[in-house]
Amino acid sequence: MTRLQFVADTAQHATQAIAAALGVDVAMIDDQFQLVATSKTFLNKRGTDINKSFVQKVNETGSSVIPNPGHHEFCKGCKYENNCPETAEVIRTMKYDGEIIGVILMVTYTQAQKERILANTEVLLEFIGEMADLICKDIKLGEAMANEKLVTKQLQTTMDFLDDGIIMVDRYGTITQSNKTAQKMADINQKDWINHSIREFLPFQVYDFLINQGRSLKRLEVSAQNPEKGKFLVSADPIIVKEKVAGAVMHIEDMDQVHNQVYEYSQTQIRYSFDDIKGDSPEIRAVVNYASQISANDSTILIQGESGTGKELFARAIHNHSPRRNAPFIPINCAAIPEALLESELFGYTDGAFTGAKKGGKPGKFEMAGKGTIFLDEIGDMPLHMQAKLLRVLQEKIVERVGSVNPIPVKARVIAATNQNLESREYLHKFRRDLFFRLSVMPLTIPPLRERKSDILVLAEYFMKKYAARFHSQVKGLDQKAREQLLIHPWPGNVRELENAIEYAVNMERSEKITKACLPANVCQSIQLPPKEQGLMARIKEYERLIIVQSLELHGSSVPGKKEVARELGISLPTLYRRIKELGI
Numbered sequence: 103m104t105r106l107q108f109v110a111d112t113a114q115h116a117t118q119a120i121a122a123a124l125g126v127d128v129a130m131i132d133d134q135f136q137l138v139a140t141s142k143t144f145l146n147k148r149g150t151d152i153n154k155s156f157v158q159k160v161n162e163t164g165s166s167v168i169p170n171p172g173h174h175e176f177c178k179g180c181k182y183e184n185n186c187p188e189t190a191e192v193i194r195t196m197k198y199d200g201e202i203i204g205v206i207l208m209v210t211y212t213q214a215q216k217e218r219i220l221a222n223t224e225v226l227l228e229f230i231g232e233m234a235d236l237i238c239k240d241i242k243l244g245e246a247m248a249n250e251k252l253v254t255k256q257l258q259t260t261m262d263f264l265d266d267g268i269i270m271v272d273r274y275g276t277i278t279q280s281n282k283t284a285q286k287m288a289d290i291n292q293k294d295w296i297n298h299s300i301r302e303f304l305p306f307q308v309y310d311f312l313i314n315q316g317r318s319l320k321r322l323e324v325s326a327q328n329p330e331k332g333k334f335l336v337s338a339d340p341i342i343v344k345e346k347v348a349g350a351v352m353h354i355e356d357m358d359q360v361h362n363q364v365y366e367y368s369q370t371q372i373r374y375s376f377d378d379i380k381g382d383s384p385e386i387r388a389v390v391n392y393a394s395q396i397s398a399n400d401s402t403i404l405i406q407g408e409s410g411t412g413k414e415l416f417a418r419a420i421h422n423h424s425p426r427r428n429a430p431f432i433p434i435n436c437a438a439i440p441e442a443l444l445e446s447e448l449f450g451y452t453d454g455a456f457t458g459a460k461k462g463g464k465p466g467k468f469e470m471a472g473k474g475t476i477f478l479d480e481i482g483d484m485p486l487h488m489q490a491k492l493l494r495v496l497q498e499k500i501v502e503r504v505g506s507v508n509p510i511p512v513k514a515r516v517i518a519a520t521n522q523n524l525e526s527r528e529y530l531h532k533f534r535r536d537l538f539f540r541l542s543v544m545p546l547t548i549p550p551l552r553e554r555k556s557d558i559l560v561l562a563e564y565f566m567k568k569y570a571a572r573f574h575s576q577v578k579g580l581d582q583k584a585r586e587q588l589l590i591h592p593w594p595g596n597v598r599e600l601e602n603a604i605e606y607a608v609n610m611e612r613s614e615k616i617t618k619a620c621l622p623a624n625v626c627q628s629i630q631l632p633p634k635e636q637g638l639m640a641r642i643k644e645y646e647r648l649i650i651v652q653s654l655e656l657h658g659s660s661v662p663g664k665k666e667v668a669r670e671l672g673i674s675l676p677t678l679y680r681r682i683k684e685l686g687i
C-alpha cells in the first residue's frame with residue numbers, strides 16, 4: 103500500500119472540497135501511478151488510465167502549469183495527444199519527508215474555467231501545496247497511530263509469552279494493561295479487569311509503596327485480597343515522569359510455582375518409582391502392590407519398618423505414582439531438627455516472629471509442599487507438644503505460621519514413617535494414640551531384610567552393577583563364598599547396610615568377582631550359628647566367637663574399643679586378646 107493509499111479517505115475528501123470550492127476538477131495520483139482520489143468529472147472523462155511519462159515529467163519539475171493540454175511537451179505519447187478534452191492544468195508534486203508520494207492535478211474543461219485558473223496560478227499552486235501538506239500530516243498521524251498499535255500488540259504478545267504475571271497501572275493505580283498469566287492469577291479476564299484498581303487484587307501495601315511513595319518492590323510476599331487466590335511474590339518499579347509517579351509496572355510470581363521451582367532445583371531429579379524397589383520375595387512384592395494401590399487416594403500413610411528398609415524410597419515411589427507427582431515431595435526428618443526449630447520448619451514463620459527470624463518471614467514445609475506430599479520421617483521422635491499441633495493441622499487442614507493468626511489451607515498429602523514400634527509399651531507415653539490413629543489410616547509395613555532372604559542376592563547383584571558402573575570397576579559378579587556370607591549376615595542395617603557393604607566391596611575388589619575377603623569386616627566375620635547336630639563344645643565355641651565379634655562390631659577393634667569389649671564381657675584384656683587369637687577372629 104502506498105502512503106497516499108494509506109490516507110485514501112482523507113485524500114478523497116480534500117479532492118472533493120477543492121473541486122467544490124474552485125469549480126474545477128481535481129485528482130491525486132500516487133507514486134505507483136494509481137489514481138487514489140478524484141472528482142467525478144475527471145473520472146468520467148479520463149477514466150483511471152494514467153500517463154506515466156506525464157507524471158514523471160511533473161515530478162521532475164515539482165509544479166507546472168499547462169495552458170494547452172494535448173499540445174504541451176509533457177503530453178507526448180498520451181492517448182489524448184492533440185485531442186485533449188481539457189483546457190488547462192495546474193499540477194504539483196506531493197512530498198512526504200522530502201520523498202515524492204504522488205501528484206495533485208487541477209483540471210479545467212471550459213474556456214471560462216481556464217481563464218480563471220490561469221489568472222491565479224500562483225495562489226492556486228500555493229493552495230494545493232497546503233492541501234498536500236495537510237494530507238502529509240494526516241499520513242504522519244496515521245502512521246504514528248499504526249505504529250503505536252503495533253508496539254502495543256507486540257508488547258502484549260511478548261507479555262503473554264511469560265509464565266509470570268505482568269500488570270501495568272497508571273498514576274492512580276488503575277490497571278491499563280496485563281498479560282494472560284496475571285489475568286489467570288486473579289481469575290479475571292482482560293476486558294473485565296482493565297480500568298479497575300490494582301487494590302482490588304493486591305493488598306493496599308503494594309499500592310502504597312508504588313503509587314503513594316514511588317518506591318520499588320523486590321519480591322515482596324503478599325496474599326491476594328481474596329485469600330483463595332493464594333500468595334504472590336511482587337516485584338515492581340514505579341514509572342517517574344517529571345519527578346512524579348506516572349504509573350508502575352509489576353511482575354508477579356505465584357508462590358506455589360516458586361515453591362515448585364525451589365523444590366526442583368534443590369532436589370535430586372531422580373524420580374523414584376516402584377520399579378526402583380528391587381527384590382522378588384513374595385513379602386516385598388506384596389508391599390509394593392499394596393503401596394501402588396494406595397498411591398491414588400489422599401489418605402494419610404504411616405510407613406513402619408526398621409532403619410534402612412526403604413521407607414523413604416517407598417514414600418517417594420508412592421508420591422510419583424500419585425496424581426500429585428508434578429507437585430513437590432518435601433521430606434523432613436523430625437529427629438534431625440532441634441526441637442525449638444521444628445515448629446517453624448513445619449509451619450513457617452512471619453516477619454519478626456522471633457529474634458533471628460528472616461526478614462519477610464519464611465514458608466514452612468507444609469506450605470512448600472503445596473499440592474504435593476510432605477514426608478514426616480522419624481515421626482516417633484517428634485516432641486509431644488508438636489504432636490498436638492500436628493494433630494490439629496491434620497484435623498483442621500490449616501496451618502498458621504509462627505507469629506501469625508492467618509490460616510493457610512493445607513493441600514499436601516501426609517506420609518509419615520518410623521522405625522519404632524509406636525504401639526509398644528515404651529511409646530505409650532511418648533506418642534499420642536490419637537495421632538497414631540490419625541496417621542496410620544493406611545498402614546504400610548516393610549519387613550526387615552533378614553525376613554526376606556531371597557531378596558539379599560537380588561539386591562546385592564543390583565548394587566554391584568550400580569557401583570561397578572559408577573566406579574568404572576572390572577567387577578562383574580559375586581563368587582560363591584561371598585554369596586554364602588551375604589546370606590549368613592543378619593543385616594541389622596537392612597538394605598542400606600547391604601548397599602554400603604557392596605559399595606565397599608566394589609571399591610576393594612581387584613578381581614572380576616567380589617570375594618568374601620573384600621566384604622566389610624562385620625559382614626565377613628558374621629557367623630552362622632552352629633547346627634544343633636554339632637557337639638556341645640563346638641557349639642559353645644561358635645557362640646563365644648559370635649559374642650566377641652558382635653561386641654567388637656559395637657565398640658570397634660581399636661585398643662579403647664577392645665578395653666570396652668573386655669569390660670562388657672567381664673574378662674581381662676589379655677584374656678580377650680588370647681580368645682581372639684584362639685578363635686581366629
Ligand SMILES: Nc1ncnc2c1ncn2[C@@H]1O[C@H](COP(=O)(O)OP(=O)(O)OP(=O)(O)O)[C@@H](O)[C@H]1O
Binds near residue numbers: 379380414597
Ligand atoms: N527394595 C529396595 N530396592 C532398592 N534399593 C533400596 C530398597 N530398599 C532400600 N533401598 C535403598 O536403601 C537405602 C535406604 O533406604 P531408605 O532411606 O529409603 O530407608 P529408610 O527406611 O527410610 O531408612 P531410615 O529409617 O534410616 O530413614 C537407599 O539408598 C534406598 O535407595
